[in-house]
Amino acid sequence: MKFKTFSAFVGPSVVMMLLFIAAPLIxxxxxxxxxxxxxxxxxxxxxxxxxxxxxxxxxxxxxxxTLDDNGKIITQTKFVGLQSYRNVLELGRVASAFSSGKLxxxxxxxxWKALRFTxxxxxxxxxxxxxxxxGVALAVDGAVRSLRGPIIFxxxxxxxxxxxxxxxxxxxxxxxxxxxxxxxxxxxxTDISMFAQGWTIELLMLFYRVWxxxxxxxxxxxxxxxxxxxxxxxxxxxxxxxRFERLRYVVIPHLMPLIVFVALIHLMDSYRVFxxxxxxxxxxxxxxxxxxxxxxxxxxDSGNRSISRASASAMLTMIGIVLLLMPLLRxxxxxxxxxxx
Amino acid sequence: MSDSVAVRRxxxxxxxxxxxxxxxxxxxxxxxxxxxxxxxxxxVDAFAENPFSVVFGPETIADGHGLSVFAVILGxxxxxxxxxxxxxxxxxxxxxxxxxxxxxLSWIVGILIFAIAFxxxxxxxxxxxxxxxxxxxxxxxxxVIGLTTQHYQAVWVDNEFYRNFINSLVVTMGVVIVxxxxxxxxxxxxxxxxxxxxxxxxxxxxVFRALPHSVLVAGYLPVFINSAEILRPIFGDYAPxxxxxxxxxIAVLVAINQPFTIWMLRSFFQNIPAELDEAxxxxxxxxxxxxxMVIMPVMWPGVITTGLFSFLLGYNDFLVTSxxxxxQNMTMVPAISGxxxxxxxxxxxxxxxxxxxxxIAPLFLLVMVFQRQIVSGLTAGAVKG
Numbered sequence: 131m132k133f134k135t136f137s138a139f140v141g142p143s144v145v146m147m148l149l150f151i152a153a154p155l156i157x158x159x160x161x162x163x164x165x166x167x168x169x170x171x172x173x174x175x176x177x178x179x180x181x182x183x184x185x186x187x188x189x190x191x192x193x194x195x196t197l198d199d200n201g202k203i204i205t206q207t208k209f210v211g212l213q214s215y216r217n218v219l220e221l222g223r224v225a226s227a228f229s230s231g232k233l234x235x236x237x238x239x240x241x242w243k244a245l246r247f248t249x250x251x252x253x254x255x256x257x258x259x260x261x262x263x264x265g266v267a268l269a270v271d272g273a274v275r276s277l278r279g280p281i282i283f284x285x286x287x288x289x290x291x292x293x294x295x296x297x298x299x300x301x302x303x304x305x306x307x308x309x310x311x312x313x314x315x316x317x318x319x320t321d322i323s324m325f326a327q328g329w330t331i332e333l334l335m336l337f338y339r340v341w342x343x344x345x346x347x348x349x350x351x352x353x354x355x356x357x358x359x360x361x362x363x364x365x366x367x368x369x370x371x372x373r374f375e376r377l378r379y380v381v382i383p384h385l386m387p388l389i390v391f392v393a394l395i396h397l398m399d400s401y402r403v404f405x406x407x408x409x410x411x412x413x414x415x416x417x418x419x420x421x422x423x424x425x426x427x428x429x430x431d432s433g434n435r436s437i438s439r440a441s442a443s444a445m446l447t448m449i450g451i452v453l454l455l456m457p458l459l460r461x462x463x464x465x466x467x468x469x470x471x
Numbered sequence: 472m473s474d475s476v477a478v479r480r481x482x483x484x485x486x487x488x489x490x491x492x493x494x495x496x497x498x499x500x501x502x503x504x505x506x507x508x509x510x511x512x513x514x515v516d517a518f519a520e521n522p523f524s525v526v527f528g529p530e531t532i533a534d535g536h537g538l539s540v541f542a543v544i545l546g547x548x549x550x551x552x553x554x555x556x557x558x559x560x561x562x563x564x565x566x567x568x569x570x571x572x573x574x575x576l577s578w579i580v581g582i583l584i585f586a587i588a589f590x591x592x593x594x595x596x597x598x599x600x601x602x603x604x605x606x607x608x609x610x611x612x613x614x615v616i617g618l619t620t621q622h623y624q625a626v627w628v629d630n631e632f633y634r635n636f637i638n639s640l641v642v643t644m645g646v647v648i649v650x651x652x653x654x655x656x657x658x659x660x661x662x663x664x665x666x667x668x669x670x671x672x673x674x675x676x677x678v679f680r681a682l683p684h685s686v687l688v689a690g691y692l693p694v695f696i697n698s699a700e701i702l703r704p705i706f707g708d709y710a711p712x713x714x715x716x717x718x719x720x721i722a723v724l725v726a727i728n729q730p731f732t733i734w735m736l737r738s739f740f741q742n743i744p745a746e747l748d749e750a751x752x753x754x755x756x757x758x759x760x761x762x763x764m765v766i767m768p769v770m771w772p773g774v775i776t777t778g779l780f781s782f783l784l785g786y787n788d789f790l791v792t793s794x795x796x797x798x799q800n801m802t803m804v805p806a807i808s809g810x811x812x813x814x815x816x817x818x819x820x821x822x823x824x825x826x827x828x829x830x831i832a833p834l835f836l837l838v839m840v841f842q843r844q845i846v847s848g849l850t851a852g853a854v855k856g
Binding site: 133135136138139140142143144147148149152153155156157158161164177262266268269270272274280281282283284285286287288290291293294295296298299300302303305306307308309312338341345346349350353374393398401402404405410419420421423424425427428435437440441444445447448449452455459462463 | 480484485488489491492495496498499500502503505506509518519520521522525555597652653654656657659660661664667668671674675676677678679680681682683684685686687689690691692693694722723725726727729732733757758759762783786787789792804807808819820823824827831832834835837838839842845846849851
C-alpha cells in the first residue's frame with residue numbers, strides 16, 4: 131500500500147487523535163506553568179449606616195476584581211514556573227513531616243493521599259481479579275455445557291454495567307441499615323457503619339473493582355482454555371501429573387500471554403480509578419489521582435475552576451502512566467527491532 | 472473436552488467448582504437484582520433491615536400498591552410472552568416487511584414499535600384488567616407483593632428524565648457512528664500496511680489509550696469555555712462556544728475511543744484474508760473500491776462488536792460528560808449524581824435508584840441480544856496479543 135493511500139485511510143482518525151488527544155496534552159503541559167487570575171484593585175469604600183443624630187460612616191480599603199466595560203472580570207495570565215506543582219505536591223509539608231518523624235502526616239496532603247490510594251488499590255485488586263477470573267474460567271470449563279451460556283450472561287452483567295451505577299448499587303446494599311449492614315451486624319454483634327471511616331469504604335471499593343473486572347478476566351481466560359493442547363495434557367496424565375501439577379505446568383504457562391494482557395489492561399484501568407469515588411461519595415475519606423484533577427476542574431462554590439493546579443496534577447498523573455507503561459514499551463521496541471533485523 | 476477416565480473430575484472437585492460457580496453468579500447478579508427490587512418499593516421498605524420486607528414490601532401494600540397472585544402471574548406471562556415474541560416472531564416479521572434491502576432500518580422501526588406496544592400493554596392495559604378482575608377472585612385477588620411505579624413516574628415524568636435520555640441517545644449514537652466510520656478506515660489501512668509508520672501509530676495509540684481522561688479534559692476545558700473568543704478570527708460572529716455542546720462532547724469521546732477502536736478493528740481486518748482485496752485490485756479496483764465492494768460486505772461482525780464497545784464508552788461515561796456539558800444538555804449518568812448528592816429525603820434516594828435502574832435496563836437488553844459479539848470482542852484483542 132502506497133503512503134498516499136495509507137494516509138487517506140488513516141488520516142481522519144489520526145487528525146482526530148492529534149486534535150483531541152495530542153493537542154490537549156501539549157496545552158495541559160503549557161497551562162501547568164501559567165496561572166490565570168482576576169486582576170484585583172484596591173478601592174476605598176465608604177459605607178454609611180444611619181445612626182442617631184448623624185450617620186456613622188466607615189471608610190475601608192477593599193480589594194475587588196477589576197471589571198471591564200462590559201462588566202466582565204478582567205483576568206491576566208502570568209508565568210509562574212513550577213508554582214502550581216509546588217501547590218499540588220506541598221513539598222514543604224512533606225519535608226517537615228519527614229524531619230519531625232511523623233510520616234503519617236504526609237497522607238493528610240491531598241496529592242500524596244490520592245497517590246497512596248491509587249497505588250494500593252491497583253496492586254491489591256490485580257492479583258484478586260486475576261485469581262477470581264481464572265477460578266471462574268476453570269469452573270465454567272468443567273460445567274455442564276447447557277449451563278455455560280446463562281453463566282456467561284450473568285457474569286457479563288457486572289462488567290457491562292455503568293461503573294458509577296455499579297458502585298452505587300453496592301453502596302445501596304450497605305447504606306444506613308441496609309440489608310448487608312444488618313447482616314454483618316447480626317453476625318459480628320457490633321454496630322457497623324460502613325461509610326463513617328476510610329478503610330471500610332476502601333474495602334467496598336476493592337470489592338466493587340474485583341466484581342467489575344473479574345468477568346473480563348474470566349471471558350479472556352475461558353477463551354484461552356478452549357485452545358489448551360489436549361495432547362500435552364494427556365501426556366502429562368500419562369506421566370502421572372496430579373490435577374494441580376497439570377494446572378501449574380501445562381494450563382497456566384499456556385495462559386501466560388493472556389494473563390499478562392489482562393494484567394496490563396487492569397493496571398491501566400485501575401490506575402485511572404475514579405468512578406468509585408463518585409459512586410461511594412468517598413471524597414471526605416479516600417480520593418484518587420484522577421479524582422484530584424477532576425476536583426480541581428469542577429467549579430467550586432464561587433464558580434472558579436483551578437485550571438492551573440488541575441494541569442499540574444494531570445501532568446504528575448501522566449508521569450505515573452509513563453512509568454507504568456515503560457517496561458511494556460521497551461519490550462515492544464525490542465521485539466520490533468528484533469523482528470526487523 | 473475428552474472424556475478419558477483420568478480427565479473426569481472426582482466428585483469433591485465437581486462439588487467445589489459447582490459451589491464456587493453458584494457463589495460467583497449470586498455475587499455477580501445480586502446487587503443488580505436487588506436495586507431493581509428496591510426501586511419498586513416505598514422508601515421504608517426499600518431501606519428496611521429485613522430482606523423479606525424489601526422483597527414483599529408490607530408498607531408498600533399498606534400504601535395501596537399491592538399486587539395479587541393473579542396480577543403477578545399475568546405480569547410474568549406478559550413479560551415471558553414479550554421475550555418469546557421478540558426472539559421468534561419479530562425477526563421474521565422484520566425480514567418480511569423490510570423495504571428496499573434496508574434491513575437495519577426496518578429493525579430499528581420494528582424494535583421501536585414493539586417496545587412502544589409492550590410499554591402500552593404493560594403499563595396501561597394490564598393495570599386496568601387487573602383492577603377490573605381482582606375484586607372477583609377472592610383470596611387470589613388479595614395483594615401479596617408490594618409494588619409501586621411511583622418513583623419511575625417521579626423520575627421520568629416529574630423530573631423530566633426523558634430529556635437526559637434523549638441527550639444520552641444523541642451523544643451515544645454520535646459517538647458510535649463517527650468512531651466506527653473513522654475507525655474502519657484507519658483499521659483497514661493499518662491492517663494492510665506493514666510499514667514502520669503503521670507500527671508507530673499503533674504504539675502511540677496504545678499510550679493514548681492509557682491516558683486518564685481527566686488529563687485530557689484539563690486540556691479541553693479552558694479552550695472550550697473561551698472558544699467563542701479563540702475562534703472569532705476564523706468564524707467571525709458565528710464562532711461557537713464549545714462548552715455545553717453535545718457535538719463537541721461527541722468529538723471528544725470519539726477521539727478518546729479511537730485508539731481502542733483502531734486496535735480492535737485492525738485485528739478483525741487481519742482475519743479477513745488479504746487475498747480477497749488483492750484479487751479485487753488485480754481486477755482493476757483501487758484500494759477504496761476494493762474496500763467499498765469487497766471488504767465492506769464481510770466486515771460487519773467486527774464492526775458490530777466494536778460498535779458495542781463504543782456504545783458502552785459513550786453511554787457509561789461520567790467524567791467527560793459531567794465536566795463538558797451544562798445542566799440542560801446533561802446525559803443520564805451524570806444527571807443521576809444530582810439525585811444521590813441531594814439526599815435530603817429517603818424518597819430522593821429511591822428515586823435515584825429508579826433512575827439508576829432505568830439507565831442499566833438498556834444495557835441488560837444489550838447483553839441479552841449481543842452476548843456472543845461482546846464475548847468475541849473481549850477475546851479478539853487478547854488472543855492475538
